[in-house]
Amino acid sequence: MDMKLEVIVLPVADVDRAKDFYAERLGFRLDADFTVDDGYRVVQVTPPGSECSIIFGAGVTDAAPGSLRGLHLIVTDIEKAAAELGERGVAVEGPFRDATGVFHHAGTADRVPGAHPDRRSYGSFAAFEDPDGNAWFLQEVTQRAPGR
Template structure:
């Protein structure tokens, strides 16, 4: 089964720069800031966690389900009886416009990461978009893969060596060393080191 991940909720704003400043101040990380023709702009910010809403049922219009393969994901939804659009991409860039404006049938011509979509809705009418993400920017990994047992064994050894230097700078033992190791090992894997 395809791994469907909710990673983006589109939030309508009146001033993109003001909203971007607000969300980055409260800890969101900037992933994408894309400007296209006609003043089109899409900013993608990420923060772990979730929340609740008092919005009316069926009013959600911005959930993005991130998938590795939008064609396979679309086929799985269709096989489950879900009414899902054909795969499309945007005429002007890597993100899609509201509704069907600027939609071009088929995959992005270069199959660019973040560039191919399909859309659907739940029974209440809440709409969602499948978005294909195949390559992430450095530091933004979806999972860590070690190609061999030797490589996996080496990862904590490298982390232990680096952590020893970190504790030397601290001047005391780090009681939160598992978290430090995890961040260090994930960063090293995302950089290919």
């Protein structure tokens, strides 16, 4: 049976501020904005090229705003993607790689400035946060590992 990741629920404090950040500043597609009543609003956005969407709003999660960490957006050119986000007014850290060359550590431990020297797929990252502090990574993938 196939199981596809379809939606990630993002905890935010200010729905309109989050909508502006994701739809306007990042350029995510605005799929829906439904206000059902005073305590229930659902906003759905989708990153360009993604089949997985992001939902935030009022009454959609009890997680603390800004508590989500480690979301990854896959890009084919880490330097270009980081530059484009910077041009959109997003503070981006990186590109960087992890000293181990495997993945990245939590937080900023063992970050080495610059993209992977060979631009090895899965080896280069950049990081940014939304206005609430939800932490995102860009990860460069140019050639998928077998079976992915």
